[in-house]
Amino acid sequence: MAQLSDDCFASGGPMMSVDEAVGLITTRVNAIVDLETVALVDADGRVLARDIAAPLPLPPFTNSAVDGYAVRNADIPDGVERALPLDGRIQAGGLALAPIKAGHTARIFTGAPMPPDAETVFMQEDVRVDDAGRIVLPPGLKPGANVRPAGEDIPQGHIALRAGQRLLPQHVALAAAFGLVRLDVVRRIRVAVFSTGDELASPGEPRAASQLFDSNRFMLMAMLRRLGCDVSDLGILRDERALLANGLKQVAGTHDLILTTGGVSTGEEDHVKAAVESIGSLVFWRMAIKPGRPVAMGIIEGTPLIGLPGNPVASFVTFVHVVRPTVLALAGSLPAPLLPIPVRAAFTYKKKVGRREYVRASLRRTQDGALEAIKFPREGAGLLSSLVDTDGLIELDEEVTRVEPGQSVGFLSYADLL
Numbered sequence: 001m002a003q004l005s006d007d008c009f010a011s012g013g014p015m016m017s018v019d020e021a022v023g024l025i026t027t028r029v030n031a032i033v034d035l036e037t038v039a040l041v042d043a044d045g046r047v048l049a050r051d052i053a054a055p056l057p058l059p060p061f062t063n064s065a066v067d068g069y070a071v072r073n074a075d076i077p078d079g080v081e082r083a084l085p086l087d088g089r090i091q092a093g094g095l096a097l098a099p100i101k102a103g104h105t106a107r108i109f110t111g112a113p114m115p116p117d118a119e120t121v122f123m124q125e126d127v128r129v130d131d132a133g134r135i136v137l138p139p140g141l142k143p144g145a146n147v148r149p150a151g152e153d154i155p156q157g158h159i160a161l162r163a164g165q166r167l168l169p170q171h172v173a174l175a176a177a178f179g180l181v182r183l184d185v186v187r188r189i190r191v192a193v194f195s196t197g198d199e200l201a202s203p204g205e206p207r208a209a210s211q212l213f214d215s216n217r218f219m220l221m222a223m224l225r226r227l228g229c230d231v232s233d234l235g236i237l238r239d240e241r242a243l244l245a246n247g248l249k250q251v252a253g254t255h256d257l258i259l260t261t262g263g264v265s266t267g268e269e270d271h272v273k274a275a276v277e278s279i280g281s282l283v284f285w286r287m288a289i290k291p292g293r294p295v296a297m298g299i300i301e302g303t304p305l306i307g308l309p310g311n312p313v314a315s316f317v318t319f320v321h322v323v324r325p326t327v328l329a330l331a332g333s334l335p336a337p338l339l340p341i342p343v344r345a346a347f348t349y350k351k352k353v354g355r356r357e358y359v360r361a362s363l364r365r366t367q368d369g370a371l372e373a374i375k376f377p378r379e380g381a382g383l384l385s386s387l388v389d390t391d392g393l394i395e396l397d398e399e400v401t402r403v404e405p406g407q408s409v410g411f412l413s414y415a416d417l418l
Contacts, residue, residue, distance in 0.1 A: 015288040017398065018356050021295075022325045029304065031332035032256060034187045040175055043167050045228040046185035047331040052161040055178050057151030062114045064090075066146045069105040069127060069135050070118040073143040083134040090115060105135050114147060121146035164334040166228075188230040189330050192251040193221050195236045196244065196262040196272060197310065202236060215384060216261040216315045220308070223319055224259070226418040227327050244275035252280075252300040256330055259323060260296075262310030272296060272307045280305070288398065290357045291381035292318035311381035317358050317393070320417050338417065340395045340410025347375035349403040351396055359394040360386045361411065373411055392417075 016024075035049045064070065075084060087104035090096045096115035100106050105122075106115055114121075120143055128136045154160050160178070161171055167185075175183060195217040201207040202214055214236060221231045232255065237247050251258060260272055273296055276282040282298030282305075289295075292314035296307030306323055308315045320338070328336055343363065351357045361373040373394055376386045392413040396403065403409060 015286040015293070015355075017288050018321050021287055021297075021322060025322070025326050026329045026335070029326060029329040032186055032189065032330055035184050036187045037182050037184050040172060040181050040183060043172050043175070043183045043185060044169055045226075046167050046183075046188075047228070047333050048161055048163055048165045048167055048171075049184040049186050049332075051159050051163050052175065052178070052180070052183075054154045054156050054158045054160045055180075057156040058153040058177055059148055059150060062150045063148050064108045064110055064112050064114060064121045064146065065148050066121055066123045067109050068121045068123045068146060069137070070100065070108045070114060070121050071105045071137070072100060072102065072117050073119045075103055075105070076120060076141055076143060077137050077139040079139050081136050081138050083130050083132070083136045085134050088115070105137070119144055119147065162334065164332050166328070166331075166333050166336065186331050188228055189257060189327055190232070190255045191224050191229045191257045191259055191327070192232045192234050192255040193217055193224070194234050194247065194258070194260045196239065196260055197236070198239045200236050200262070216308075216310065216312055219312065219316065220259060220261060220319060220323075223316075223323075223418055224327070227324065228331070229327060241275050241278070244272060245279050248275060248300055248305065249279045252303040252305075255303060257323075257326065258300065258303060258305040260305070260307045261315050262308075276300060276305060276307075287318070287322075288355045289318065289321065290351075290355055292321075295322055297322075309381070312384050313360070313386060314381040316387060324418070338412055340412050341371075342408045343371040343373045343394075343411045345394070345403050345407045345409045346372045346405055347403065348405060349375065349396070351401060353401050354398050356398050357396045357400075358412075359396065360390040361392065361394045362390045363392070363411065371411075373409060387414075390414075 038046060071084065084103060084105040086107060087101050088098070088106040090106055090108045090112040092109050092111035094112060096113045099116040100118050106118065108121060120141065122137050122141060123146060126138055130136050160174060165171060195214045199211055200214040201211045207213060217233070221233060224231045232251070234247065234251065237244050248258060273282055276296065276298040280298055280300035282296055286293055287295050291311065292309050294309050295318050298305040304326065306326060308318050349359060360376040363371050363373055366372050376390050378386065392411055395410045395412055
């Protein structure tokens, strides 16, 4: 399990900025050291545990980049076209053991090994065949054209994949190109997920007239699984301090992270803070972020706990900016900052200085080809439709106080947030 000292997040005073919170997490969370070996087909989304040095060069042999005709550099036409007799045929997967005779050419296909002494390939669409069956080559081709030398992509011994890399399909493809069939990865981060509140009912269970079906828990579990976590669904904890404390304590020793939603504000019926303080320690983060100011970060028997707000949009936004970096830090993942892309605002918006805000928006292409962001027409951190009917979040930094139509703003696509 991840073990943290009770005071490693100790902080007080004014509201913490998003960057301060993320910096605190990424520098003080201890990465999991347990490893496992998985089949290559199962490696997508996992965090690589060991560097991978190229066991062979890529490509492993010099080959043709096109369908065409291989020649020696000495036989490349200079100034006028030149007709060369055909000397052999080399297919992809075949062998090219014999060198091309001087003054001859060989038919070659994409990916086929270059014959000895041949250094250049003419594309088949650039040549013609004369009445004698000879291949007529045009002048002007640069020596070495259309050839992929051995090791051109990656030389043997080069560190091609670094430990801490969160593997994507392209990384899996690279490992496959080396002939690897299994990879050492960090074991999955074990996360226990609770919702809190008497006002919630689980889908499939009876719902009282004054209750809502719990949606946050299922959203958070889906987001965690996209981060490669092993998730334990521990249901809904009712608004009772002792019950909350007991439920949290039971999972602390068997999980790397505890994630709750709801009950972290300052109301009389928000019991998460007091429950955590009774069995561990908690630094209540009043983050300078909208939506999502009430976020709790605590330690229970060495296991970190994050308490997210109950409103679904606030829960989503704070997951992205608090839970995501925590999970990646626990997995020993390399830094993966979120980089907004510049788009053109098609809305007016006012905000307070000193607070980072995230505005739900959709994108459209304008007549001049630019991407334009359209703000969701309604406010409110409880509007699930605002996450469903938009494409991402406009990030407005702390110093921004106003957005006008035509202004450049940063856009984070939902597709890039996990």
